[in-house]
Amino acid sequence: MTGSATELERVATATGDEVLDEALHALDAAERRRRRLDVTLAVATPAALLVMWQAAADTHWIDPKIFTPPTTIARSAGHLIAAGTLQSDLAITLARLVVGFAVGAAAGIVVGILLGLSRPLRSAFSPLFTGLYAVPQIALLPLLLVIFGVGETAKVLTVVAVTFFVLEINVVRAVRGFDPRLVEAGHAYGARRLRLFRHVLLPGIMPAIFTGLRVSIALALVVITATEFVASTNGLGYLVWNSWQLFEPDYMYVGLITIALVGVVLTGIIVAAERLALPWLRRSRP
């Protein structure tokens, strides 16, 4: 009797396992289906809109002179590329962005750490910086032009300014809010001064730094575009602005799309770098 009872139990757990396996498989399959749908929707929606745009413009349901159809935009892009101006506009805007961003970010991180660690420095500068940050950086442009003239310096400095403030504010907050228990643990295990900074504080504020980089790259793109609208004779911002003045919406669209792509690519690079540099965040928040 007892023999058959354990036999029965074994059969029961075996079927239990099978049922569980099946359930897991079904969940997996469902998740895969959902992901496929995600990708399909993400690609299909813009594609459908483009087709509708094209059709609407071709049938003059919308004014093709204002809403230039995608095929015409592509042709105009071809012209600009053949003439080499799109590449050079892109290059100059990228250069301003990258230089300004790098300088601003480096300065913002260093100053942020110093202010975060030193109370007197913080008392001296934090209110000032917070006040300055409240001024839209683009509003500083005329002043910068007065000081530095119409050269590259003034343009790059607008990007420096916006990046600096975002990083500075993020880093100060991260240093101030740093978990004292981790500092203590570092201390207890022999990390003092520079090594405490290098092995505990710095890795601990990396997430805040990357958040600052992600936020400020978007703002930097806004600022450089606006700067090139009014104070430049080259760059993607100029391309858009000039196309408006000459009423060439097709070129304007090319400029706008390129700016959007720059934003997407730069943000993508920062996100990828963040994943690479902070694997511990990726894994704990899948």
Added chain:
Amino acid sequence: MIVAHGISKAFVGRKAASVVALRNVDLCVDRGTFVSLIGPSGCGKSTLLRILGGLERPSSGTIDMAPGRGADATETVKTAFVFQDHSLFPWLTVLDNVAFGLRMAGVPKAVRRERARMWLARVGLAGFERHYPEELSGGMRQRLSLARAFVTDPDILLMDEPMGSLDAQTRLLVQEDLIRLWEETRKTVLLVTHSIDEALLLGDRVVVMTARPGQVKLDLRIELGRPRTMAITGERAFGELKAKIWEALRDEVERSLELT
């Protein structure tokens, strides 16, 4: 060995009145002895431990970790701290967390990795080297922080409620781990705990502190055999010791409640 004499600590409040956390604490711990420290909440146990670990300065009193070896010898005594909330570094892998102390001590990479691996195996975390602390359960994190302390081969281990955040069952398992590790290594240990059972199960001595300002109220030698297992909790001697400690502790807990 720890010889602490006349330790007092006052915290000067910024807005509130100053708090005297410790008054005139004398504590002597022989080399290779496991001392459990128990007392009402807020009586200064953590403060005492942090002072002994060099994380805080006493307002008065002296600490000698190496009696008879001169004033500077205390500096060379290695202490390791196990924190109540683990305080593991979230950005380091399990392996690098364990190896952290060795890294700070300048131990070459290959050596420290090997020693860290060995200790991970000893606390039952082999195979989790490349995980991050967040991916571990509470009990695993606590064993990880034990490994992080033991791997530095300290002369003195200071543990502040290391099992405080664990559920009852996990706690029993980690306690058994700790008994085993200690009986293998025979470190000098000072363990803060809120559990009389834990204090008795692990300690060669149980020190009961008074309500704030903390002083030593009772210092009890625990003559229970080793190696110890959970089974001793059922013995009569265990029950008697437990009653004795509770008697001493009870008044202090009541007093500490009146204080606040």
